[in-house]
Amino acid sequence: MSKRGAAASLTVRGVSKRFGSFSALNDISLDIARGEFLTLLGPSGSGKTTLLLILAGFEAPTEGRLLSDDRDITELPAETRSYGMVFQGYALFPHMSVESNIAFPLQVRHTAPAEIKRRVGEMIERVGLRGHEKKLPAKLSGGQQQRVALARALVFEPGVLLLDEPFSALDKNLREQMQAEVKRLHQETGTTFVFVTHDQSEALALSTRVAIFDHGRLQQIGRPDEVYERPENRFVAEFLGEINLLPLQDLRVESGVASGMFEDRRLTVPAEAANGAGAILAIRPEHLGIAANTPAPQSGNAIRAALDDVVYQGGITRLKLRTAGGAPITLSLASGQAASLLQSGGPFWIHWPTDQGRLLPAPKS
Amino acid sequence: MSRRAAFRAGLVLLVPLLLFVLLAYGIPFFGVVEWSVTEPTFGFTQYVRLTQDPLVLSVFVRTFRICAVVTVCAVVGAYAIAYLWVRGTPLQRNIAEFCILVPFWISVLTRAFGWLALLSSRGLINTWLQSIGFVSEPLTLVRNEFGVIVGMTHFLLPYAVFPIASAMRNLDDRVLMAARGLGARRSRVFWTVFVPMTASGVLGAALIVFVFALGFFVTPAILGGGRSVMIAELVYLRMFQSIDWGLGAAMSVALLLIVGLLAALMFRFLKPAGLVR
Ligand SMILES: Nc1ncnc2c1ncn2[C@@H]1O[C@H](COP(=O)(O)OP(=O)(O)OP(=O)(O)O)[C@@H](O)[C@H]1O
Numbered sequence: 001m002s003k004r005g006a007a008a009s010l011t012v013r014g015v016s017k018r019f020g021s022f023s024a025l026n027d028i029s030l031d032i033a034r035g036e037f038l039t040l041l042g043p044s045g046s047g048k049t050t051l052l053l054i055l056a057g058f059e060a061p062t063e064g065r066l067l068s069d070d071r072d073i074t075e076l077p078a079e080t081r082s083y084g085m086v087f088q089g090y091a092l093f094p095h096m097s098v099e100s101n102i103a104f105p106l107q108v109r110h111t112a113p114a115e116i117k118r119r120v121g122e123m124i125e126r127v128g129l130r131g132h133e134k135k136l137p138a139k140l141s142g143g144q145q146q147r148v149a150l151a152r153a154l155v156f157e158p159g160v161l162l163l164d165e166p167f168s169a170l171d172k173n174l175r176e177q178m179q180a181e182v183k184r185l186h187q188e189t190g191t192t193f194v195f196v197t198h199d200q201s202e203a204l205a206l207s208t209r210v211a212i213f214d215h216g217r218l219q220q221i222g223r224p225d226e227v228y229e230r231p232e233n234r235f236v237a238e239f240l241g242e243i244n245l246l247p248l249q250d251l252r253v254e255s256g257v258a259s260g261m262f263e264d265r266r267l268t269v270p271a272e273a274a275n276g277a278g279a280i281l282a283i284r285p286e287h288l289g290i291a292a293n294t295p296a297p298q299s300g301n302a303i304r305a306a307l308d309d310v311v312y313q314g315g316i317t318r319l320k321l322r323t324a325g326g327a328p329i330t331l332s333l334a335s336g337q338a339a340s341l342l343q344s345g346g347p348f349w350i351h352w353p354t355d356q357g358r359l360l361p362a363p364k365s
Numbered sequence: 366m367s368r369r370a371a372f373r374a375g376l377v378l379l380v381p382l383l384l385f386v387l388l389a390y391g392i393p394f395f396g397v398v399e400w401s402v403t404e405p406t407f408g409f410t411q412y413v414r415l416t417q418d419p420l421v422l423s424v425f426v427r428t429f430r431i432c433a434v435v436t437v438c439a440v441v442g443a444y445a446i447a448y449l450w451v452r453g454t455p456l457q458r459n460i461a462e463f464c465i466l467v468p469f470w471i472s473v474l475t476r477a478f479g480w481l482a483l484l485s486s487r488g489l490i491n492t493w494l495q496s497i498g499f500v501s502e503p504l505t506l507v508r509n510e511f512g513v514i515v516g517m518t519h520f521l522l523p524y525a526v527f528p529i530a531s532a533m534r535n536l537d538d539r540v541l542m543a544a545r546g547l548g549a550r551r552s553r554v555f556w557t558v559f560v561p562m563t564a565s566g567v568l569g570a571a572l573i574v575f576v577f578a579l580g581f582f583v584t585p586a587i588l589g590g591g592r593s594v595m596i597a598e599l600v601y602l603r604m605f606q607s608i609d610w611g612l613g614a615a616m617s618v619a620l621l622l623i624v625g626l627l628a629a630l631m632f633r634f635l636k637p638a639g640l641v642r
């Protein structure tokens with residue numbers, strides 16, 4: 001329950017949720033700042049919806065507390081918290097017109113009819129539904145239904161807006177258009193947005209911060225560039241787009257640089273995340289350089305690999321290579337560059353500067 | 366298989382059903398229509414009698430009155446039971462299911478006599494009411510319209526549960542959650558979202574109960590005790606006691622036309638509202 005127009009902050013403290021013996025959420029703690037756009041990202045079944053329903057008040061946590069603006073709201077029912085929510089599948093009222101759907105939260109609050117009319121009109125304008133006011137939801141396209149759901153959730157100016165995979169049913173173009181619209185609505189309203197998706201590019205594009213979940217555990221939370229460039233574990237690294245993982249042996253740390261043997265070459269990485277005995281060097285495909293047949297570059301890292309496959313993707317081309325030991329390497333290149341390089345046929349030197357690599361703890365076995 | 370071939374195959378499969386409907390309903394129905402315009406002489410005299418005979422008219426009026434009351438009672442009761450059945454706790458669900466299914470195992474006759482035993486002047490209810498001193502004279506609970514309404518409501522209520530429960534099952538939980546999340550209290554969610562979204566089931570149930578009730582014979586005959594005659598009983602009396610075949614047949618045809626008209630009207634008005642498919 002927040003004042004009109006005032007964005008609220010949320011704090012999740014040690015929240016767990018069990019269904020019978022199944023643990024859907026495990027000791028989650030995170031802070032959501034006022035006006036933030038936080039995305040909950042994770043594969044199917046990782047507990048994103050469950051956390052969102054707990055934030056909204058539809059599910060009670062088995063353990064842990066929830067605070068909003070430093071007030072404990074754990075026991076507060078959903079209708080009193082009254083955060084705006086856009087459900088997976090929209091959950092519009094099928095028997096009410098677009099207008100009545102959007103007016104519903106205001107009517108519930110006994111807003112004066114003239115004020116309702118004004119604010120519903122404003123909202124319809126804002127989400128571009130002019131001319132569709134009298135239609136039933138079933139008569140609208142997916143994108144239009146989505147807009148009604150957004151308008152209905154924002155019209156009463158809630159302190160927090162919760163969105164559960166709002167674009168999963170839309171095609172790619174419409175999806176991008178709606179993403180831009182949601183981003184704009186976030187900027188215009190200044191409301192705190194908590195957004196659920198399993199689409200990593202969507203998460204990176206929209207959010208101020210991303211929280212990555214797997215198996216009911218919070219894996220990492222941070223700005224999009226932080227989680228992408230500096231993943232803390234293998235799950236996060238692999239979930240946020242393609243990455244090359246090179247297992248290192250015989251790890252040494254000297255003056256801030258860690259090094260280890262990969263096949264017959266010693267590779268170097270910044271030592272900040274060098275914890276544990278074994279380790280994996282992670283490097284994104286776009287950070288790799290490639291050179292044909294020349295001697296190994298002197299600075300940074302280099303490994304030798306043979307070409308397996310070329311995937312042309314328009315602006316960029318992806319090269320799939322294989323090292324002598326059989327480890328797969330993927331790298332992406334501007335297509336123009338790739339064409340001239342591929343004349344030579346290989347083998348190639350793959351190289352990258354030390355500070356682009358990232359050392360991940362070896363998976364627990 | 367092309368669309369057209371599939372359509373043709375569908376037709377072939379439908380033929381036995383159509384034949385059955387024709388043999389079991391079509392031919393007898395035309396027989397009844399024939400009686401109504403030939404017994405005892407050719408013409409529409411029987412239909413004219415229908416609109417003028419005060420007894421027939423009063424029976425029609427009573428039938429509609431009873432059916433309307435029964436429909437309202439059965440649908441309201443069925444709504445409550447369906448709600449428990451679909452949305453109750455596991456225990457409530459089991460109890461509701463039991464209450465819905467058991468009546469189907471007991472014949473209409475047994476149930477009517479059961480009510481007779483309960484409601485008669487020396488039946489259980491009157492004995493109990495007198496023993497606690499609530500009434501001094503037994504109440505007339507049966508052999509009148511009240512008894513007929515009780516018996517018919519009881520019989521028809523389970524039939525009303527199914528369409529209502531099916532509408533409730535089809536309702537997406539998230540829509541109810543959305544309403545609560547937007548700030549509506551539970552009673553508001555119930556009246557502005559739950560009830561309108563299950564209205565199609567309610568109307569379907571009402572149609573079934575009403576149409577079913579119009580042709581009721583056994584229950585009104587036993588619980589009405591001849592004092593609360595409904596159309597079907599009157600048809601029977603005309604045909605088998607007064608041997609007035611023509612009038613009985615005309616009443617049957619009129620009843621059928623009324624039922625057909627009602628169904629058509631319902632569909633006509635419900636379709637634009639999106640309440641029936
Ligand atoms: N009411 C419930 N009873 C039992 N198990 C549940 C319940 N709700 C969720 N779960 C389980 O909890 C886990 C997390 O579910 P949740 O819906 O939060 O996943 P999600 O991350 O939203 O996945 P998706 O991307 O598929 O929507 C799943 O394994 C699910 O089966």
Ligand SMILES: [Mg+2]
Binds near residue numbers: 048049050088164
């Ligand atoms: Mg989900």
